[in-house]
Amino acid sequence: MSQFVFIKNLLAVFALSVLISACSSSRKSSGRVDGPPPSLSKPTPEKKKPEEKKETAKAPFNVPAFAKDVKKPVYNIALFAPLYLDSAFAGSNDIPGRTMPRYVLPGLEFYEGAQLALDSLQQQGYSLKVNVYDSKARQSVGSLIRSKALDGIDLIIGAVANPELKELSDFAREKEINFVSATFPNDAGINNNPFLFISNSTLKTHCEALHNYVQEAFANKNIVLFRRNTTFESRLAADFKNSYDKMESNKKSRIREVVWNEGTTPEEISKYLLTDKPNIIIVTALDEAGAKSLMKKLSVSATTYPLQIFGMPTWDVFKLKEPELKGLQVYYTSPYYNDRTDNYSRYIHDYFRKTYKARPSDMAFKGFDLTYYFVRLLKNNGVYFNGAVGTAPRVITNFNFQPVYLKDGENTPSYFENKNIFVIQKGDSADTKMNK
Known part of the structure; x- marks a missing residue:
């Protein structure tokens, strides 16, 4: 991959706060229907009917917040990825040895895939304000939380591991914000956060x-x-x-x-x-x-x-x-399979080939897939889209997010987890998916 094209993108991440706006309009129609002329006779007093008790609608998954219909003209999204900017640049805009460290590439490609999804959604009229954070920067996740930099966020997507995963999960639970753990194959000991989505199955x-x-x-x-x-x-x-x-x-x-x-x-x-x-x-x-x-x-x-x-x-x-x-x-x-033949995958492949003269890795596809999937849920269903997550259409791969109850008799999920697991046979040149 062209290292210096990547560097150019990395520099932009430091202060990245992308405002994606689009105009939308709604039109209300009203009409008046003339009724019969009023009666001149004295109306017969109506007998009072006993009041019917209305059943209170049950919140999805017994989480009160999930019953709220919260839709906004602009949604605020926080995207976390391990970019290691402080280490890679070592206090300057030049990379030591003029070679991109290998440990930077997974997080960088996840970010590039996510950004490509956001660009695609922008073209469809989505109004988003996106802040990108380096989860391995000197300013820790904990300090971001304490400074209230994450207050007002509507969705968190993070390619993070511990301790950042636990910190973001605790914050998401406290503020009732949906948080997508994109890549870590573990629940990190979390057992009480119905706002957490684990994409990389346990x-x-x-x-x-x-x-x-x-x-x-x-x-x-x-x-x-x-x-x-x-x-x-x-x-x-x-x-x-x-x-x-x-x-x-x-x-x-x-x-x-x-x-x-x-x-x-x-x-x-x-x-x-x-x-x-x-x-x-x-x-x-x-x-x-x-x-x-x-x-x-x-x-x-x-x-x-x-x-x-x-x-x-x-x-x-x-x-x-x-x-x-x-x-x-x-x-x-x-939990993830991509034969790279669908339209989205071809679009990502062509973009990377033209922009970087390289093929995208699985991390780029995952960044695109998860960002597109959850931001579309957010736009279509509002901040608390949890009740609709089981019916959301696929983008690239099939996800099957189900509530997980770790304790017997629980009514509230410990978290949501992708339960769709592919069985894949190893081959000499390519691996083959065995199940649907």
Whole structure:
């Protein structure tokens, strides 16, 4: 990517407060209908009818704010991205070494995608005031909140991690502002904020979706879950067990759990495999070294036992180039899939090619997709669009935001989470989506 075209855009971000305005008009019609002439006879007094008690409309998701119809001529939006401007420029407009640091690019491309969405919405007549903030600037999120710089915001979109995620979530809950966590795959311990949207689904959601997929996709199967003896992987295994217990189906197959380590031999692994059924292998390792170590052990049995290996969302970046891994059928889960053939994706691709002489990354598509999706909800449904989020049309990918209740008996969501999980098969040149 052309580094210096990016630099030009970065400099503008320091004081970016984009006022997007458009003229709109509304016309009210009124008419008068002549009624019958008044009666000259003395009217008969009407008997008073007992007053009917009107039922109070129930607020969506039992959150009083969500029942409010708040629409504005101009909406105020805060966009947060990790741009690292202070580090990248080191007190001047020149980048040390004249090379853009790699750690800057994900946040920068997210911002570029979001800005492109805002430009597109501007052309459609949206009236927005957008403030862009560097979540890794010297002026912290906490100081922005204390200075009241974020007061009056109608929507927050943030590609942030902790501690910024928790700070923005607490602020959003207090001020009753919808906050979209765009990229962090975790709830950061948040369990009481119905104004929070988690776009990058939690691992618990991935486990449930993967379990349901393998149970439904294979009629006759041998499901074996391989985990290491760690607290983290034990918790993931428990999530799969909980999904099994919740699933109501007389065709579901039990999950056999195997604890493995580097000393586990291929012969020991083969004891859990069958020759007459598809062996559905679920691997809870998130790290590449651990995942590939187990796959190499499994590859020894691949010629004898039919194997389908399913892994975690972190596997999307793995390159299976090792000779032992050739020919293995390997799958992973993802909350985001883009084959880049739709009109929006082609528009983004053409813009980046013309402007930067480069291809946009997934972060650019996500920035565009989420910004367009939620700002359109804001414009069409008002500040509290939460009741309509389940029916909002897609932009690029399919989102399925559902309320999450972390505590038994809760009436108010802990947060909203994207429950749409894709199962994707890894390929030599391109990955393939397996489910809708």
